[in-house]
Amino acid sequence: MKLVNLVNYVFKEHLSWIVVFTAAAALLFPSAFAWLAVWVTLMLQFIMFTMGATMKTSDFSEVFKQPVRVLAVVATQYIFMPLSAYLLAKLFQLPAEVALGLILLGSVPGGTSSNVLTYLAKGDVALSITATSVSTLLSPLLTPVVLSVFGGAFIEIEFWSMFLSILQVVLVPILLGLVANRFFGTYTEKMESYLPTFSSIAVLLVLAGTVAVNRDNLITTGWVIFLVVFLHNISGYGSGYLVSHLLGFSKESTRAIAIEVGTQNTGLAASLGLAHFTPLAALAGATGTMVHTLFGSIYASFCAKNDKRQAQALEKKHSLEKTTSVQAANY
Template structure:
């Protein structure tokens, strides 16, 4: 079990490197990975099932006991990221498929890897978990609604169909994982060390699946996709932190909101694009690029903040919470 723990820890630490290697391999030898395209939704469901197995009622406690930073953070996420994506799509005059794709990335909830990044950044981990959980629960309503209003000018959007997809891909696996955790807690606890490793591999495979299936499209329009996703991500991280300053929140809380706002569940964006925009494969590319770039940028920022001292007089809620998945 110690070996499994060590491997999982290494996988989490080098998540961005693993994702990049899978993407490079998929681009270089697409025929070896293209078959994964049929399993993108399944892979994401496995990740969400793992999240459910680690989720606890206490993760939602902050929503009731200290709602201000949670509400501020979630509102920032579902306003800043969609509107930034819309602005970038217009500013860069993106083709309809890429415009819808970057807006889709902006409308999905927070990514599961953000909790680990906030912990490493010496941020408010309890807030990070609460924000990820709440934004995920709100996603079936907010993601299709926002996408309909913001991306409908470029691509036809089916809000009800997307609502059902998010319930299937996100909510049901999380709920199932949560129930199993309650039924057989001892077995789940013993196997918990595997969850981070499984999540890393699953997300890396999602990235490889999309890259291999769209190799030619990436080769012809890769730079504009890269610039769009990079700009969207960096601005989200910066403005998220700025929101914390404007709301006069402590440093740890600002760090948590910054990372939660900037790091999206891009894997969900890929799955929704593959399901609802199958006739336009380019729509999935911003999500595939975001899967890797979000992890890289978030990890760099977390590493930088981990070396910066925090005023001891400020609150450090959640700083000592251990992240297990």
């Protein structure tokens, strides 16, 4: 148990560096990791199963408490993010399959790493968990729809094939996880501390596999892909802030929404790209894992440090006011 807690702590505190190290290893030694690409779908199914196994009724409480916030996340995620990807693909004149991969990245639900990033950023974790769950459960229908609308301009999309694929990769494993939680709750509770670690390792293996098979493409066009994916990621944070400002949400909710909209399920994007198209279509998903984690970690660190500075300034102000008040009373 101590080892598991240590590993969980390392992943939480040093996730960005672990992601960079994994990607670098896959780039330097692609032959050692390329075989993982065959197992990307299975690993993603395991991640979704762990998500379902740890879901609780309370995870959806935000839907009933403040449905507007959850609706704001899901609507922004499935409308703005694919549109942003489409416009960036046109602006940078990306090759058809690379452009499709970027739009695919914008069409998938929020990633589970958004929950960790929201926690580190001192945001509304309950909202983040609920939004991730809802957007993921809606993904079998919404992802093929928005991908057909925006990605159809580049490559013909087989709607029902992708719909069934997402059912198999996302919804079925989640439902099996929920069933396991329902009938074997005693055991899943004991495993709950282990599952995030196993899930994180699976995400890293997905990253390593997709980076390895895209090694040559990343080397030749890497800077363009990184730039476009970064701009797409930034646009998600910006749209989250804009929507939150217009609707008057709290600082904590705003941070959660910005992270949730900007942080996609990159593993799912990479898996669908490999399964339905070519390794080029998985390029944005592989790059997104690195970009989303790195920028998200930087953003979370900035938010936490900013809160600390504000708390210290407020404490100093109260201390000064107290001193002034005592001096005035003595006078």
